[in-house]
Amino acid sequence: MIHFRITFILFFFILISLTFSTKSLADDGYRLWLKFDPIQDETIRKSYIQSAEFIAVSPNNPHLRVAAEELQKGLAGLLGVTVPIVNLSIAGKTGIALGLIIPSYKGPRPENEEGYMISMASGNVSIMANQNVGVLYGCFALLRNIQQHLPLKTALGVSSPKVKLRMLNHWDNPEGPIERGYAGSSLWKWYDLPETVDPRYRDYARANASIGINGTVVNNVNASARFLTAEYLHKVAALAAVFRQYGIKTYLSVYFAAPKTLGGLKTSDPLDPEVRQWWKDKVKEIYQIIPDFGGLLVKANSEGEPGPQDYGRTHADGANMLAEAIKPYNGVVIWRAFVYKADPKADRFKAAYDEFAPLDGKFDPQVMIQVKNGPIDFQPREPFSPLFGNMPKTPLGMEFQITQEYLGFATHMVYEAPIFKECLESDTYVQGKGSTVARIVDGSLHNYPITCMAGVANTGSDRNWTGHPMAQANWYAFGRLAWDHSLSSEAIADEWTKMTLTHDQPSVKKISNILLRSRDIYVNYNTPLGLSRPWTGSHFAPEPWQNRSSRPDWTAIYYHRADSIGLGFDRTPNGSGALGQYRPEVQKQWNDPKTCPLPYLLWFHHIPWKQKLSSGRTLWDELCFRFYTGADSVKWMQKEWADVKNSIDPEIHANVAGRLLKQQKEAIWWRDAWVLYLQTLSKQYISTPYIKPERTLEEVQQSVNVYLMR
Template sequence: MIVATWCLVSPAAAEDGYDLWLRYSPLEGEARTALDRFDPVIVRPAGAHSDTVDIAVAELERGLSSLMERPLHAGGTGAIALECNAAVEGARDGYDIAGSDTGITIRSGSDTGCLYAAFSLLRYLSLGNDPHAVDLASSPAMPLRMLDHWDNPDGSVERGYAGRSIFDWWHLPEVLDRRIIDYARANASIGINGVVVNNVNASALFLTPRYLPKLKRLADAWRPYGIRLYISARFSAPRDIGGLATADPLDPAVRAWWRARAEAIYAAIPDFGGFLVKANSEGQPGPQDYGRTHADGANMLAAALGERGTVIWRAFVYSAEDETDRAKQAYEEFAPLDGQFADNVVLQVKNGPIDFQPREPFHPLFGAMPNTRLMLEAQVTREYLGQGSGIAYLAPMWTEVLGAQTGRGGTVAQVIAHGGMAGVANTGSARNWSGTDFDQANWYALGRLAWDPALVSDEIAREWAAQTFSRDPAFPNRVVPMMQRSRQAVVDYMTPLGLAHQMATGHHYGPGPWVCDLARPEWNPCYYSRADAEGIGFDRTASGSDALAQYAPAIAEGWEDPAAMDEDYLLWFHHLPWDFETRSGRPLWDELVHRYDRGVAEVETMARTWRSLRPYVDPERYRAVAETLNIQQREAKWWRDASLAYWQSINHLPLPAGTTPPEHDLEYYRALAFPEAPGQ
């Protein structure tokens, strides 16, 4: 039960966001009284102590002392007893926490599970709950719960909007920045158990002997937090750094080279997680260079790792030779390979069939490969969602995907239960880790949903907001609805009604629906809108690319009729005339304008809501969020105006009566350039 009585106090000293959701700000009112009366004291488990248990105990001491604003003392009467070799239901790292009049018992089948339980108990108490009444039981739903870093050896970050890389390869292994430990602590608090440290557009440096001590230092630091280290492996490494003439996965010398590399890694890092591989996509090398399949390439690496590790093979592929429909290509390449991958191979599939768009239908591979382990790849860094400005809370997007019925094997969450979930990180050198304070919520939500995909996005937002900013009910009651609506606002002012990939070239910052002349067809926004004088949208029905047929019949049927389907995907699956009547009764053109305007209005509402929350937030973070919302207001209007100006140049239709025209003409928007845009 949440204790509802709080004292509203003015925010104390300014904060910079470094503490994330682990601030453990002092409790007030009845919640403080209840914890003081409980008078906690921590009882370590009997027997040998591990580093992990020591960290769990230290976290409990740190958190409880901060919540009560006093140190714990040995004479406390409320015992918090840890039992880290207990039989609990579910996975070994699961736990149960039970409270009584005299104390709290934490039980898990592993030391790591006790660490997870410690964070869970502190989250429960931080939200103002009664320590005597705690009754929590939880177990991870997926074996792999990961962050993928697109970080490069030189410290740059591809599609990163939070500063430089947190990995200082130049000074490792001698120097380990404290930030690396704080990063592990934050990940452990939300159940993340694996980190890929380098870009999927991989440098072979990470497979050289010189990098092994650097990787070992990271792995040793993270091990007590239950985190295994993974690296993105460049498929052509045997040729690039191994002195071989080929990287053919069926060549005996190539297979021997990878076995030797794996043995060297495991000799230094016994719990090395494995390899993440991007192959034959966007110019990256892969097995198809030698006439082999993705399964041939993945299985060769899987044999090198053996049962010790996992090969995570990305399904993000497309080729310049296929001009039919980029949305179909991953399915066509991978679905025929179902059942051909080794047991320690996991196919990592993006949430949608294109590329992390503001809204996409779920990827058709989910449910189509029942004999292959799949995991979901989501993007925490907001490459196509405003990058480092404004608010776009992504848990509603991810719960939308996880809960989607595939028509073949249950929901997406059920399909990936034996694989996992990975998020492309936006964790950088910025003091607040993520560039904007609200982007921390996406990191938090990724971990919480990978642990339990049944969680509800607004409840995740509520617990994050209370821990990160203020637990006064007035704050989450206003900020959570704003967060919940924020992603839809971005969809509306960027790509309404199922439009996709209308971003500018290269940096993907801002609108570029007029880009039609790039070398590869699927790089052009025009390719996706198919806008002409008669209509707009990509026909993916049987009369078009027939991508709809890649979904189970029961699912495809729901998107087949434009008059009856969910209009959020209308132009994703259909090319429709500008005067097509939408469910609102408005013609398609009018409805499109309405959606753009709705998105702009919602961002303005978000800014007003944030201004009303000033009493609950410290001055530094209040100002930082207000400033980035100002940017988002400007960008929303820019997207709306530039898009409408372009569509009008195509359809020659007047704006609906009462609509504000674009501020500038189309040529003004086409001429804008942003050479300094980050993350390229």
Template sequence: MINRILLGLFFCGCGLTASAENGSNLWLRQEPSCQATVVCDITSPVIDVARKELASLWKGGEVILRISADREHYGLGDEGYTIRSAGNDIILESSAEKGLLYAAYHLLRLQAEGNDCKNLNISESPLYEYRILNHWDNIDGTVERGYAGKSLWKWEELPSVISPAYEKYARANASIGINGTVLNNVNASIEILSDKYLDKVKALSDIFRPYGIKVYLSVNFASPMKLGGLDTADPMDEKVAEWWKRKVHEIYSLIPDFGGFLVKANSEGQPGPCDYGRTHAQGANMLASALKPYGGIVMWRAFVYSPTDDDRAKQAYLEFKPLDGKFLDNVIVQVKNGPIDFQPREPYSPLFGSMPHTPLMVEFQITQEYLGHSNHLAYLAPMWKEFYEYVSPYSIKAVAGVANIGDDVNWCGHDFAQSNWYAFGRLAWNPELSSSQIAREWLMQTFTDESEFLNPVEEMMLESREAVVDYMMPLGLHHIFAWNHHYGPEPWCEIPGARADWLPSYYHCADREGIGFDRTTTGSDAVSQYPDSLAAVFNSLSSCPEEFLLWFHHVSWDHKLKSGNTLWDELCYKYQTGVEKAQEFCEVWNQMSDYVDSERYQAIANRLKIQADDAVWWKDACLEYFRTFSRMKYPSGVDKPVFRLKELKKVKLPISNYECPSEDILPRK
């Protein structure tokens, strides 16, 4: 085992130099042909973008852009479109300009994938009206849970200096159908609503508008006090409501198509309406009333939890379900896909399906806070598709994704992390697309269409998320990461004075008898927040899906699973499988050097090696620690640990995104 098991932690400032193949072009890598004729009888900033893209990149016959006389255009709405072949020509038609923009990118995607474009008859429209990236970027240039450098937004330079990256960002989003961006962290700075920063926001909005992208802002609920000088932020106070109305008017005077606000309130110390004895609905409705005359929305996050509740997984349901039907119609309650916090695997949040009279939007995390940051390959489309197996995509109104984008030359730190940005956009447009289809689309546009490359690398992508679950937290284990930065294992973590629900032992509950959090009817009763039929499945030790077993049950070490193995043996085999898969990814990639430029090939190989070493670290740390409770031997076929538990407990990683640990941070056994 190589000692550099953690080399590259927190992106490590790999220092890729600019070149034609440094990942900066994302999936938009077609060479300009400048041979197409594009016909359109109208002009506008949006149409001009569509025309420019087609004129530069399309290699076929004439392309005709047409606004349909039927304003609904076959019921496809303003963003829907048709693409039809007409002899050697192609006709793109929509009821609105944005639809033509999306049609242009669709046509170019077909070309990039090598499809036959001579007999096209396509009709498409997005399922969701709101398809939004959430940037957790701070105005000082840092990015909370960001692993790809500093913020893309250079606030200190705006509005006078406009980075070329802003338009490239907008182009990438438009190409996959993303139509909104929240520029700043949900832990919002008061300053974002100041005149100084609103001028900067306007500059970004002007760049994004021709690409069909609206700008939204995260706001601090206490802004009327800290920015407006009021002595309260009580949403029922007329002076507070009036302050927000004036601020909203100011914003729309600068940005007529401003999208609205994202709000994190009464969560993790953020101010909110509950500080004044008011409800989340009263707080959201006050803001929604100010936005409604302009067509703006409020996205009110349901990520709340109390230090006194017996089970953190229950809190959002307990606070929000009683408010069903009490929100104004331009409020959307934004709910994380799972009830805890973006774990490698969670059951879906029970709020979905329990608030039939309230528009809900799902919040996915694209950035890999709990999935190896930008060091580990974890293609997330299968995770999001798993959510849709339980929650009908037609039952929710919108979708948000916490962005993984920074100012690194390849945008996302890991070249394969770009696939999650791409997959989010494609699934936000059409959640019925398969993980395989999206992976293949991305690979063909980003690397090559050679089947000798596509087939093994697509399989590697599709297996990657499950491999991460296996070597981190199999069988429903969750939240056993290292303190604060969430990189690496620390199931033994104890921090004096820390809240219990911030510590791993709260979740794994390991003891001499067994392991797992009892959420059955005889435990915390979190199962009862799910529909009766599903609650019965989760509640039973025999019928609970084994991928959620330790999420819902405290299980004895010698309990027999469906495989015939004891829980302890199965846990060991899962960790071993994860390690072997991570090592296999390295072997697969080693065969791909003929198909990938040397710069990206080596950068990816380096990260896959880090991932394989980290998998061993996770396996040894978790199994050696849990064995102090089970007191059971490792079954045959499981590698002996490389590292001693007492040495692993001494590891304290740097928490700066720009530092690397030393080569000898983990001693060999």
């Protein structure tokens, strides 16, 4: 009996051990794309081991120690060997040398201080740069090459970032929630800081540095003045201490009315001497606490936020006041161009251009204007903002969304690299053909002294960082394109898939294809042919019928202009005239509804329901085709994902499969809402072979109301 009990107890503990062992092997997504799992390809593995007997760094450069440790950690996981870190002067072995390029060096070298070069001679690999942070980027580049199981020779060469400031904008609030955050609460535990520094902050910094991101704005653009108090500046300083080890500078969003609300002044007028002095003193305090502070991000006179226009001043007046305060420290002021007024007769499309273009050349050199990629608000597909190309004397930075504000939150799989590329490759024609948005953003067209690409972050407290596992690809893609906007969406998808999910080549091909098609699938069931939907509520539920709000530009009907005649917003000279903000060559592409590309048709034209389009279908039939095909295509995504099950970690595969089920239901939800509502205006029958929705319009509206009550 005793023997039986002992046997049972042993069996019980073995079972528990196996259970926990199995769970420990599961992939919860925390490592993102920094998965340094053992390479199974012996040929690739041995080729690297032969060149990695040691990692040599200068003992007089402690800043390179972080780079060496990251490389050591990655090589240990990938190659299964412990590579010692030694003094750079060691000789007689083959290894990897990390160091700075000496001034007298005459060979090829990085174009700027953050670039790196990887070379090989006599079996030794060198990762060299002009500055310490460049060596760190070079180490991550080498690891990225190994992670993809590529031969060493493909890592050799010189690489430099095309954009100077490559940053994340966090819309995190001090209480913990994130505005437009879909992966839990804020990463920053403000109530624990500065005394307790979560190890996750370091992992966040590592992930960013691995893709070349060098700045982060830690708080919401709808800023709280609390972040300018000494209490919170010391909290931010604790974060900055972690980030600077990885070449990341810290920035703050500031509340323009802080001199009144925090400083007790009677005004926040940017031309008032006391206000100007208050900001000088506050900026001095910031730099005393955070010596390498990056700068200030400002949302002013937009969506109810205070700003210089409250005092009859211009955006330039407000920005220049802050620039005056920050100039002694060589920081930057990033002033957002996301502005629009509650005018029922105006076109929100035109607002940023109308307010900022006349101010070109009036901003201080320390000021950069941050412009959203499109003229409205992070829509699934937008034409590029007409500000790009029309402010040659003022640095314009790009603002992309990484968080999926209008892209299905964390439920829908939407790969955003094609959105980024679509905008960056758009031609403004400001200096003739080839004057792309990318050349404006990287400064090469107008010789901007400061360049910037910012992404509204999709990170949160969820264990896998982004809620939807596949949304990690958007964070990754943003960083890679901010470093080098010439990379293709396809190359980045392939890279991320191999580093994050699988090396099985047929599966890599399927997954990359799902990613590349996902954006167009979403657009088809959500906003085809240039529809837009930035109305109030949740920014998620379909409510094209919504016509009541505190302001006209927060209704659905303001944007789609559906009526008994047709659909779309006329922005030609016969309508709002917004098309006139572009160069003649661009206007020519979009001005004629007969030749306007279908993806932008309803952005610029009000089209009759029965008008035949370039596809050969009428507008109504084309809409039905898009809505139904888009919703049906989610089934294709499900099938393709099911096919790669055996090549993907079970936990991640099940997570994505569940979200795809939800995505299919919600795609049908959006399809039905649009089709049934527009049918009440068009009086058209749903085209064959599409089946009439099972729900009535009233039932769909009720489901939306229930959703919005959450």
